[in-house]
Amino acid sequence: MTLSKRNILSLSLTDKRLARLLGGCALLAALVVVLILGFLLGESWPVLHHAPLTHFFTDASWHPTQHLYNVMPMLTATLLSSLGALLLAGPLGIASGLFMHYYAPPRLAGVYRRLIELLAGIPSVVYGFWGLVTLAPLVGRLHPPGVSLLTAILVLALMVLPTVALIADAALAAIPAAYLRGAAALGLSRWGMIAGVALPAARTGLVSGLLLATGRALGETMAVLMVAGNAVQQPHSLFDSVRTLTANIALEMAYAMGDHRAALFVSGLALMLLVLILVGMADVFQRKATYA
Amino acid sequence: MLKNRLATVLIWLSAALICAVFVCLLADMLRNGLPRLSWSFLSQAPSDAGRAGGIAPIIVSTGLIVLVAVSAAAPLSLATAILLSEFSSPNSRFCQVIERSLEVLAGVPSIVFGLFGNAFFCIYLGLGFSILSGGLTLACMALPIMINTATVGLRSAPDDYRLCAAALGMSRGAALLHLLLPAAAPAIIAGLMLGIARAGAETAALIFTSGYVDRMPDTLMDSGRALSVHIYDLAMNVAGGDANAYASALVLVVLLLIINSLASSLTQHWLRNRIMTS
Numbered sequence: 001m002t003l004s005k006r007n008i009l010s011l012s013l014t015d016k017r018l019a020r021l022l023g024g025c026a027l028l029a030a031l032v033v034v035l036i037l038g039f040l041l042g043e044s045w046p047v048l049h050h051a052p053l054t055h056f057f058t059d060a061s062w063h064p065t066q067h068l069y070n071v072m073p074m075l076t077a078t079l080l081s082s083l084g085a086l087l088l089a090g091p092l093g094i095a096s097g098l099f100m101h102y103y104a105p106p107r108l109a110g111v112y113r114r115l116i117e118l119l120a121g122i123p124s125v126v127y128g129f130w131g132l133v134t135l136a137p138l139v140g141r142l143h144p145p146g147v148s149l150l151t152a153i154l155v156l157a158l159m160v161l162p163t164v165a166l167i168a169d170a171a172l173a174a175i176p177a178a179y180l181r182g183a184a185a186l187g188l189s190r191w192g193m194i195a196g197v198a199l200p201a202a203r204t205g206l207v208s209g210l211l212l213a214t215g216r217a218l219g220e221t222m223a224v225l226m227v228a229g230n231a232v233q234q235p236h237s238l239f240d241s242v243r244t245l246t247a248n249i250a251l252e253m254a255y256a257m258g259d260h261r262a263a264l265f266v267s268g269l270a271l272m273l274l275v276l277i278l279v280g281m282a283d284v285f286q287r288k289a290t291y292a
Numbered sequence: 293m294l295k296n297r298l299a300t301v302l303i304w305l306s307a308a309l310i311c312a313v314f315v316c317l318l319a320d321m322l323r324n325g326l327p328r329l330s331w332s333f334l335s336q337a338p339s340d341a342g343r344a345g346g347i348a349p350i351i352v353s354t355g356l357i358v359l360v361a362v363s364a365a366a367p368l369s370l371a372t373a374i375l376l377s378e379f380s381s382p383n384s385r386f387c388q389v390i391e392r393s394l395e396v397l398a399g400v401p402s403i404v405f406g407l408f409g410n411a412f413f414c415i416y417l418g419l420g421f422s423i424l425s426g427g428l429t430l431a432c433m434a435l436p437i438m439i440n441t442a443t444v445g446l447r448s449a450p451d452d453y454r455l456c457a458a459a460l461g462m463s464r465g466a467a468l469l470h471l472l473l474p475a476a477a478p479a480i481i482a483g484l485m486l487g488i489a490r491a492g493a494e495t496a497a498l499i500f501t502s503g504y505v506d507r508m509p510d511t512l513m514d515s516g517r518a519l520s521v522h523i524y525d526l527a528m529n530v531a532g533g534d535a536n537a538y539a540s541a542l543v544l545v546v547l548l549l550i551i552n553s554l555a556s557s558l559t560q561h562w563l564r565n566r567i568m569t570s
Contacts, residue, residue, distance in 0.1 A: 015464040019379045023386075025371035029439065030393040032432050036400065036408045043411050095306040103303050112307065119314055121552040123493030125520045126541045129527045130317055133534060158313065191299040212399075219401025221496035222520075226528060246403045246496070253410070253500050268407045272400055279399040283392075 040272065044265035046258070056266070062232045064252070064260035071267055073234050077149065077242035078271075080235060081224060082217035084153035085160055090210055092157075093164025097206075098194060101172045113169065120162035128226030131155035136227055143239040147229035150238040155223045160213040167212065171205025172198060204285045211282040215275045221246040245271055325542030328535050334543075338506050341530050342522065347540055349508040353423060353516025354492065356509060357502055360427025361491040365434045366484060372435075373442035373480075378468060398436035402496040405433050409501040421515040426502025430494055434487035441486060445479020445562075446472060478562035485555035489548050495520040519544045 011019065041048075047069070059070035096116060100109040132147070135154055140146025179201055183193040199206070229241025230251060243251075245267045256264050336346030372390065380387045409429030419425040449472050457467035473480070495518070503515030504525065517525070523540050526533030 012463045018465050019375070022371045022375035022379055025368055026375045026386075026390050029368055029372045029435055030390045032435065033393045033397050033400075035412065036397075036404070036432075039408050039411045039416070040404070043407070092306050092310065095303045096310060099303050099307040103300065104307070112311070115311065115314060117552070117556060118549060119310075121489060121493075121548050122317075122545060123495070123520055123548060125493075125495040125523050126321075126545055129523055129537060129541055130320065132527055134316075134320055161310065189293065189296040191296040194299070215399050219399075219403070221401070221403040222524060226524070246401060249403050249407065250496060250499060253407070265407060265411075268404045272404050275399045275401060276396060279396055283395065 037272070040265055040269045044262050044269055047262040047266055056263075062248075064256070064263060067259060069259075069263045071245065071248075071263075071270075073232050074243055074245045074248050074267070075270075076234060077228070078218060078244040078246070081149060081152045081156055081228070081242070081244060082214055084149070085156035085217045086210065086214055088153065088157035089161040089164050089213060093161050093209070093213070094168045094206060096161070096165035097168025097172050098198075100169055102190060102194060102198070116162050116165045116169075119158075120166065124159060124220060124222045125226075127155055127159050128223035131223060131227040139239070145229065145241065147227055147241055148239045149228065149235050149242045152224045152228040152242065152244070153238075155227050156217050156220060159220060159223055160216050163213045163216055164209050167209030168202070168206055171202040171209065174205065175201045204288050208282040208285040211278050211285070215278040215282075218278070219246065219271060219275055221250050225250050321538065321542050321545060324535070324538040326539075328539035329542060333539060337508065338522075338536075341533070342506065342526050342536055343530060343533050344536075347519070347522065347536075347543070349506060350517050350519055350522045350540070351543075353502070353509050354519045356423045356512065356516060357427045357430065357498070357518055358488055358491045360424060360512065361430035361434055362484065362488055364428055364431035365438055365487060368431075369435055369438035369483070369487075370442060370480065372439045373446055373483075374468065376439070376443045377446035378464065378472065394436045394439055397432070398440075400433075402433065402494055405429055405497040406500050408432075409497060414501060420513070421501065421503035421505075422513045423502055423509055423516045424512045426498050426516070426518070427512075429497050429501045430491040433494065433497060434490050437490055438483045438487040441483030442476070442480045445476035445483070448479075449475040478558045482555040482558045482562075485551050485558070489551045489555070492544070492548055492551070493520065494518075495524055499524075 056069055056071045059068045061068050062070050062073065096112070100113055104112060131151055131154070136146040136148075136151050138146075139148060139151045139154075175198055179197050180193065183197040188196060224244050225247040228244060228247060230243045230247055231241040232243050232248075233240065235242045249264050249268060252260070253264055333346040334351065335348050337349055338347060339345035376382075376387055376390065382388075406429070409425055409432075413419050413425035413428050414421060417425075419428075453471045453475060454467065457464075457471055462470075498518050498521050502518060502521075504517055504521065505515040506517045506522070507514075509516040519540055523537050523544065526537035526540065
């Protein structure tokens with residue numbers, strides 16, 4: 001390899017070759033998304049092209065063997081469990097961020113941050129297992145059978161909490177110190193400073209954290225699959241057994257054939273589009289944060 | 293004033309609640325998992341659908357799947373990171389398209405990766421239910437986090453290095469090889485670790501790509517059961533498998549904790565050095 005070159009203003013030939021090679025690799029990495037979308041579309045095409053989309057909302061029920069593909073109960077379960085998880089994990093996660101920055105002594109804050117990071121590293125199947133053997137019996141004592149929408153919400157909340165907490169932590173750390181000093185100089189109380197200065201200043205970061213957490217909750221499979229009970233029905237109470245879109249794919253892919261398989265790919269496509277929208281929104285918010 | 297007090301109490305309470313739940317979870321894992329854990333558990337094959345015996349073939353399969361994932365994803369992500377940080381300006385169109393697509397990739401749910409892996413690697417490429425298809429699926433999943441960490445590491449290497457290299461007439465390739473990559477090595481390795489952790493924790497993407505078979509794999513084309521899939525199977529499909537599920541979960545959690553804390557201590561150590569030298 002040549003270590004030196006004569007003209008330092010333009011890339012040497014080897015560097016040009018290297019750049020082209022790297023460009024090819026990067027393109028390959030970027031193409032994975034296109035490939036995923038393409039294969040999802042290709043596999044779901046058999047159902048999409050000979051039946052209108054309304055099919056998935058107006059059929060009598062989800063009975064793939066009789067060509068009935070109503071995904072509404074599953075869609076409802078997915079949305080409800082994610083919403084519930086967000087309602088629980090959102091405030092708790094933001095409170096954790098505030099705790100680390102404005103309440104805990106520095107050493108405790110460090111330990112707490114470590115703990116949240118550990119929590120973020122625990123795999124979803126372990127959360128699901130723990131929910132199944134510990135949480136579900138507890139909920140079952142309240143109202144049998146225990147595996148229910150409520151259990152799913154609790155486990156999901158525990159899972160997305162670290163995401164919210166760590167992003168809230170980063171957003172709060174990015175607030176200019178001058179803002180906080182100004183608030184202190186005005187003699188605001190601690191909560192006054194948080195509610196009046198810190199939270200509004202970190203607003204965009206917090207919202208994008210919540211959006212990312214929602215994306216995680218919507219896409220989570222294992223934890224929900226293990227604790228939600230998996231009966232296909234519209235939930236009428238928190239204690240009803242439900243099946244989410246993701247759990248449905250995991251349960252039925254093993255034996256699905258033909259149109260049934262295609263219908264599962266359609267639900268995968270729908271999930272991916274939902275998550276894409278959320279990521280896009282989070283992105284817009286983050287962009288606003290950098291230019292504000 | 294009352295509001296201030298109330299907020300203080302509520303925030304301390306929520307932090308305490310989170311700590312309590314976490315301690316509960318860990319204590320539960322340790323209490324139920326440790327008694328089963330022994331050398332023979334780690335070195336024996338499972339018997340009676342996993343109720344008895346150990347997890348040796350499952351650990352080997354997990355290791356192979358992660359190895360395939362990392363060896364496919366690492367070169368690709370390193371190349372992409374170098375391109376993003378050294379060979380294109382962050383504002384260029386190409387760069388932004390790649391970064392956007394990686395952002396989207398990071399958000400794709402794992403079950404969708406499973407569907408894709410099944411359709412593409414298992415059926416379209418004809419790899420079947422095998423460790424290879426599982427590993428390649430996980431490689432796609434681990435790409436965004438590995439690229440991201442390596443890019444951040446390379447971008448935060450001081451510009452002095454680049455200027456000095458240019459002043460000495462070094463080619464870009466040489467500057468990378470001798471200066472920038474060594475400087476960013478801890479970040480690149482941390483990215484690798486995070487990718488390994490992401491791959492090791494995955495379940496949903498593996499069920500339909502690497503399969504359920506719990507025998508010792510002979511080649512990469514054999515189906516192999518990952519540790520996380522083993523936990524799922526024992527908990528959901530095998531009555532009376534809870535004790536072994538606990539022990540397997542403990543093994544998985546401990547492995548992931550070690551990898552994650554290695555990654556975070558690497559980045560922290562590296563940051564401290566950076567601050568001291570600059």
